[in-house]
Amino acid sequence: MQxxxxxxxGDFTKAGAASSEIKRMxxxxxxPQKTIKRIVVALFEAEVNVIAHSYGGDISCDVTPQQVEIxxxxxxxxxxxxxxxxxxxxxxxxxxxxEMGYGAGMGxxxxxxxxxxxxxxxxANDHTDIRMTFFLDGDKEQ
Amino acid sequence: MxxxxxxxxxxxxxxxxxxxxxxxxxxxxxxxxxxxxVLTLRDDDILLIxxxxxxxxxxxxxxxxxxxxxxxxxxxxxxxxxDMATDSDIMIITTKYSMFKTSGLLFDKxxxxxx
Numbered sequence: 554m555q556x557x558x559x560x561x562x563g564d565f566t567k568a569g570a571a572s573s574e575i576k577r578m579x580x581x582x583x584x585p586q587k588t589i590k591r592i593v594v595a596l597f598e599a600e601v602n603v604i605a606h607s608y609g610g611d612i613s614c615d616v617t618p619q620q621v622e623i624x625x626x627x628x629x630x631x632x633x634x635x636x637x638x639x640x641x642x643x644x645x646x647x648x649x650x651x652e653m654g655y656g657a658g659m660g661x662x663x664x665x666x667x668x669x670x671x672x673x674x675x676x677a678n679d680h681t682d683i684r685m686t687f688f689l690d691g692d693k694e695q
Numbered sequence: 696m697x698x699x700x701x702x703x704x705x706x707x708x709x710x711x712x713x714x715x716x717x718x719x720x721x722x723x724x725x726x727x728x729x730x731x732x733v734l735t736l737r738d739d740d741i742l743l744i745x746x747x748x749x750x751x752x753x754x755x756x757x758x759x760x761x762x763x764x765x766x767x768x769x770x771x772x773x774x775x776x777x778d779m780a781t782d783s784d785i786m787i788i789t790t791k792y793s794m795f796k797t798s799g800l801l802f803d804k805x806x807x808x809x810x
Contacts, residue, residue: 654730
């Protein structure tokens with residue numbers, strides 16, 4: 554089954570609303586709690602990134618018996634240096650974002666830790682497209 | 696492990712919602728205002744101790760499967776926070792103590808650190 558949600562830029566009061574909806578859906582589908590936590594944490598990090606850095610985007614979630622695939626696509630500045638962005642502690646977040654408790658430069662590294670597969674395509678001043686896959690046949694060991 | 700009722704007693708706290716969770720147990724304490732850091736935790740049965748009294752701390756707890764939050768230094772929870780916490784089975788506890796004292800009191804009672 555597939556579902557999608559729009560994410561508005563800059564609206565931190567709604568941050569996590571889409572992740573929360575998807576969490577409820579995954580629970581209803583009977584996916585194990587530890588797997589849901591990995592999916593939802595990675596998804597929430599990506600959702601916060603869309604709100605903090607982009608001009609708005611969409612989250613889609615596709616569930617099959619084998620895997621959950623989450624795709625987060627935004628219009629925006631893109632990620633100028635992906636290698637730097639994958640480093641823990643590197644951040645371009647504004648003071649406002651930091652006051653909310655986010656923007657510590659741990660988002661993308663944390664997505665990578667939680668997802669079984671991660672693909673990021675980005676173009677400067679255009680878009681960022683993140684595809685994360687979580688396999689349902691056994692939880693990722695850390 | 697500590698029951699949330701024991702947590703409340705130890706820090707002279709007050710539960711603002713989800714009082715049906717008083718017998719629920721927590722194993723770890725994590726003190727932070729940085730929700731990015733909270734999102735990196737993989738353990739279960741965590742008590743979040745924070746001075747960040749906004750809707751993001753409740754949302755972060757919900758999405759991290761955290762069932763109890765202590766707001767230190769008498770930080771107030773607004774109605775939106777209480778409603779979201781109630782919907783997600785998260786007990787909000789307030790205490791007049793600082794984050795340092797709250798953490799020390801709970802550490803002394805046997806709540807474990809994560810790192």
